[in-house]
Amino acid sequence: MQAFGQERQIALDNILDEIGTAKIECYRAEQFSGLLDGLIPIIKDATNIEAERVDCIIELLSTKQFVMVNEETNNFITIFKAKDLGNMMKAAFMNNSTPASVKESLAQSISSLGIIxxxxxxxxxxxxxxxxxxxxxxxxxxxxxxxxxxxxxxxxxxxxxxxxxxxxxxxxxxxxxxxxxxxxxxxxxxxxxxxxxxxxxxxxxxxxxxxx
Known part of the structure; x- marks a missing residue:
């Protein structure tokens, strides 16, 4: 079980690196839909050891969406909100058990994505x-x-x-x-x-x- 957890953390790190180097302006918003679906279970538990990596992925997407074509930026935000990720993130932000570093990342993403x-x-x-x-x-x-x-x-x-x-x-x-x-x-x-x-x-x- 521990080995499986480590594999998932490595996978999340790889996703973070790939998004960091990707030319997001060449992507369509719907290409991130499956990724967001996979992150939902972890977002729901902000105390999860993998939560910080997931929040970093979302934060990176929230900042890089500004270089997308305008239509795709709007589509990305629409997809994001349709999955109710915004409410999950807000709940995690207010959770007293959420680590301070995760709260900061959540605050940044919530702001950048115009969730409020x-x-x-x-x-x-x-x-x-x-x-x-x-x-x-x-x-x-x-x-x-x-x-x-x-x-x-x-x-x-x-x-x-x-x-x-x-x-x-x-x-x-x-x-x-x-x-x-x-x-x-x-x-x-x-x-x-x-x-x-x-x-x-x-x-x-x-x-x-x-x-x-």
Whole structure:
């Protein structure tokens, strides 16, 4: 049984590597449907030893879907929601037994995939609180070790560990409508946008502009 578990973990690692190097823009959304079906049983149990790998796979898909053809991006999100994966992820996020690293990855994916469509969603504020808490922690680290573009991770591995990943999640909400913007503004979102609009990273500057 243990050997079988190790084989599954290796298989998940291989899937993660393949998605990481794949030219997603050449794929059709439906090609990921079977993969998502296979991940569902593990997502339902966020304490599973394989949960972190699965959440990393979903997080990677949630970020790489932005380079798909627009129609395929919409199709991917439609397929994702049709499988009720969003609700499973939100439930896992709120589960007190879910490891902190998995919660961060879930928050990133939930945000990037636009799973929360309304500020009244009971999961929105806890996720927003986590985003701002992680941003505060990161800024405290910058006081000790100033931000340097050349050593900033190129891709989030995984969760809310980089400035870009946090700002990107906030950006998704910021462009989601006035009510989302109000919630972000009430937490100092406008000031944050101005703070990073001069960042050395071009991508961070663009994301920061949306948070103003």
């Amino acid at each position: 469509a309304d500020v009244n969603d009971e999961y929105f504020k806890p996720i927003l609180d986590l985003l701002f808490d992680r941003l505060k922690s990161l800024e405290e680290q910058f006081v000790i070790t100033p931000y340097k573009k050349d050593i900033d991770p190129k891709r989030n591995k995984y969760g809310l560990r980089t400035l870009q990943s946090i700002l990107n999640a906030l950006c998704v909400y910021a462009i989601g409508g006035i009510e989302f913007q109000k919630e972000i503004a009430n937490r100092g979102g406008i000031e944050i946008g101005y703070q990073y609009i001069q960042n050395k990273s071009a991508k961070t500057r663009v994301i920061a502009a949306y948070n103003q």
